[in-house]
Amino acid sequence: MSSRDSQFTFVSEYDIDEYGCGLMSGERLRLIRELRVEDHAGQTLAVHAPGEVWVVLRGSSLAPSVVWLRQPNGKPHTWDDSEEIFSWFERISPDS
Numbered sequence: 001m002s003s004r005d006s007q008f009t010f011v012s013e014y015d016i017d018e019y020g021c022g023l024m025s026g027e028r029l030r031l032i033r034e035l036r037v038e039d040h041a042g043q044t045l046a047v048h049a050p051g052e053v054w055v056v057l058r059g060s061s062l063a064p065s066v067v068w069l070r071q072p073n074g075k076p077h078t079w080d081d082s083e084e085i086f087s088w089f090e091r092i093s094p095d096s
Contacts, residue, residue: 009063016059019067020081027056029069029089048072053092 017025035048048071057068057076066078067085079085 011060011062013062014058014060014068016061016064019056019059020064021067021083021085023056023067023085023091025056025058028092029054029056030092032088032090035088054089 023029031048031050031052031054033050036044037046037048038044052072054072054077055070057070059066059068059081063078065081067081069077069079071077079088
């Protein structure tokens with residue numbers, strides 16, 4: 001197995017509804033500052049603007065240290081399951 005292969009876990013089961021950081025699947029989050037997505041060489045792949053709404057997806061016990069999110073374009077994205085996520089996102093009230 002190459003070192004690149006050892007960095008990734010194939011996930012096929014999504015059995016977590018509540019994350020360690022307190023987020024729940026189905027919650028909506030608003031990005032509060034610009035987020036640049038870069039490749040391993042530092043090349044910018046995408047720029048997400050403040051105000052974008054992302055959705056918390058069900059997580060997997062096969063990768064328990066990440067929060068699964070759906071980006072505004074529908075693509076999945078992972079984030080560390082820690083309080084640090086709240087320095088990038090704010091919860092949107094269900095009433096909004």
